[in-house]
Amino acid sequence: MNRITLSAISLAVTSMLSFSAHAQSSVTLYGIVDTGLAYVHNSDGHSSQWKMSSGNLSQSEWGLKGSEDLGGGLSAVFQLENGFDIGTGIAQQNSRLFGRQAFVGLASTQFGTLTFGRQYDPLSDLVQPITADQFSGFFASPGDVDNYDSSARFNNTAKWTSPSWGGVTLEAMYGFGGVAGATGSGQTWSVGAAYAQGPFSVAAGYLHIDNGNAQATTRGTTSADTLFNSPVNSAYASARAINIARIGGQYVIGPVTVGAAYSFTDYVADAASSFGTNEKYHNGSVFALWQVTSAFSAIAGYNYTKANGDSSAKYHQVNVGGDYLLSKRTDVYVMAGYQHASGSNGDGPAQAVIGSFDIPSGANSQIMAIVGMRHRF
Template sequence: MTMKITRMTSIASISFAFAASAHAQSSVTLYGTLDDGIAYIHNSGGQSSQWKMNPGGMSGNSWGMTGREDLAGSVAAIFKLESNDNPNNGTLGNNGRMFGAKAYVGLTSPTLGAVMLGRQNDPLSMLVSNVTADSYFGTFATPGDVDNYDGSMNFDNAVEWASPNWGGVTMQLMYCLGGVAGATGSGQSYAAAARYSNEHLNLATGFMHVDNGNAVYSERGTTTADSVFNSAVNSAYESARSINIARVAGNYLFGSLTLGAAFSYSQYVPDASSTFSDTEKYANGSVFASWQVKPDFYTIVGYNYTKSSGDSSAKYSQVNVGIDYLLSKRTDVYATSGYQHASGQNGLGQAQAVVGSYAVNSGASSQIVAIVGMRHHF
């Protein structure tokens, strides 16, 4: 399961005030999320059934700290350190990195926005994903997360700017330095996204480019982005020279009912060092409806369709449902399930069903994932 960036339930936090002078205020806030559950998977690794513990069914398990120091005028220094972890065995996520989710320092101003340096999430994950059904459950994500719908990729060496809110419009820009001697563009990533929000309407769009490493100057896969090649859906294209992702999404609130739709188009581009020759393309469309039955209870249903072309010819149809009940402002219990059917060829052979971003290869043309869990914010 990949790590979520944000969720609709508010996060309560505990703040500790540090020493302050007459001209500046400083603070550090500790926060985190624990999310764990039990999953049943029909068709997993060629076996007909599997029961397993499933951390992160709604939110990535994380803990971290964020800080702020007021400087001259309205400018403030900010930082964030965040770690992902697995509550079932205590191990760190992000390949064992202590602060593999986020680690950045920057400056912020109410008129100029924020500039941040370090390991970060990309603008599409921050502005576009929150408009989609990914704000609810990972089962609703694109098969294998081939378009980074669910934030499989975090980014190293990032310089990111986040705008103020201009009448409902916010923007983010990111550039990640590849750092390879003799090849400035090798391993670099860049992205831009924008969102408009008012009381009822949310619209968002963005584009991202990831260079997967110049094979002449470094090994293929030497890049600023985490791997998105986590399942049989796209693992045949791990040698791609670069990845391009464009996304657009929107939702509208009708009282207690929210309707939304999203579309993404992804390209996995080869070169002479790749093991495939035709650009692999993924077109994904999704719709969802969420009903806030009561302030502490909501339900959601969705449909997700993905079609690949270029080097492969796979199709993935996915239906999802979910419910969430708040026991308090910080604790909730949930249940979610997804069914997917796959057909065609995925570049390695017969396409396998892989529900959402859970990256469990089915070894079959269909898969069911059902999860019950509990989440607590602190």
């Protein structure tokens, strides 16, 4: 009887421990608050502007993320992330509650992660982190015409991310357009690959955005957020599709990280477009980041963008910045950028627009400088 009783107790305890292990879960509240004082020379036709600027090194955000262990190397995962302007408290991403990310899915140590919801594309996930955009949207292409700084996120998507296989990571995403009777209208799809080994990292990817079948719905009805946020590419909002190919790489040499990236972006015209020839953007960038001390880092970069096809604009941009850690979670920074534009942007003379800040200059040059503070929790 004692043996039977002990066996029963042992079985019950084992079952409870097994259930407890399988039911392990966690939820994390996190966020970033980033704001600064900005000076802009040439802003919307005026020679100078002083303003508060939110999200300069990192977008101000708060979020919830969590996982539940389902056993056998499988977990349920979710993430909800809100972006906001610290100066006004207004939600960003078109006033969405969880405009930055909102997804749920399954993560397997063997087969990778499959998630569903509003998400970043593979280029943002794999290529962006090894470019100067890791520091600030200052370094993005003018008006973020190639989604360098993730101006567009994607709704109604399914995304698969592989485990790391010998330093190689693969990713694929599909976004449903949701237009009845026109399956491809408004769809988005993207693929990417990255390789990291020691001090060297390289990544590349391709993104296709269908901007809406004009016969089935209005142009601009798509699973993607808009990329038409500045005079750089606003003339091409009626494009049938946007295709973006990007590659980037970086190398760490002691305290210095150097990197380069290139993108080709094609705004495709059709009979429903207000322009007749495809607009193409070639963007090349280089940067050097120096970790001067454990607390202080400095960065410099150059970005060149050339448009051809429907227009002939050229943009030269130089940026510098510095960041100092007051603690593990709080830092102060200074950033400055200068851009010169020439040629035509499709609506008229090209206007300078520094990075992804999308401030129209009303002129062929623009200077922007920001002093700010960031806190992470």
